Amino acid sequence: MTNYTHKNNSPSAGMRAWDRDVADLEQALDWDAIWSNVFCASENPNHQYIHLKFCHRAYITPVARHRMGLTDNPYCTFCTPGTLGSFVHVVWECPGIFEFWGKVIRTLNKLMGVQLPMDPFVHLLNDSSKLPDRKNTQNMAGRTDCSQKDYSPALETSP
Numbered sequence: 821m822t823n824y825t826h827k828n829n830s831p832s833a834g835m836r837a838w839d840r841d842v843a844d845l846e847q848a849l850d851w852d853a854i855w856s857n858v859f860c861a862s863e864n865p866n867h868q869y870i871h872l873k874f875c876h877r878a879y880i881t882p883v884a885r886h887r888m889g890l891t892d893n894p895y896c897t898f899c900t901p902g903t904l905g906s907f908v909h910v911v912w913e914c915p916g917i918f919e920f921w922g923k924v925i926r927t928l929n930k931l932m933g934v935q936l937p938m939d940p941f942v943h944l945l946n947d948s949s950k951l952p953d954r955k956n957t958q959n960m961a962g963r964t965d966c967s968q969k970d971y972s973p974a975l976e977t978s979p
């Protein structure tokens with residue numbers, strides 16, 4: 821049974837949206853692991869808050885701005901016309917962001933001698949249940965979004 825941390829013990833709208841996205845890929849999220857890892861992603865409360873907002877999709881995207889009547893269309897301003905600016909698009913799929921994540925993950929793989937998957941649910945939600953070797957990689961993936969310095973001193977000294 822999933823341990824939801826929302827009133828009435830029911831999933832938030834953001835959680836339901838994550839569940840729909842992952843179901844489209846014929847996968848499932850481990851919300852118990854995700855909630856357990858929110859506060860392990862970093863010791864910095866600001867980073868923990870960012871992680872919590874990712875879990876609830878509490879960021880304003882082009883789609884959300886359009887729903888609020890603030891813009892004429894719901895499209896990503898960096899992509900070809902007609903590309904929806906959904907939450908997953910702006911934090912994972914948009915080409916510049918996707919390239920960034922690839923660099924982060926390749927750097928971590930090289931520094932840590934592990935093979936983290938290129939999986940948005942691992943890196944955006946810290947769903948450690950999706951890691952191939954949980955013993956060596958647990959919580960490391962979630963730290964890629966907010967506290968790389970905890971694991972990679974080489975990144976701090978790079979120009």
Ligand SMILES: [Zn+2]
Pocket residue numbers: 896897898899903909913914915
């Ligand atoms: Zn885009």
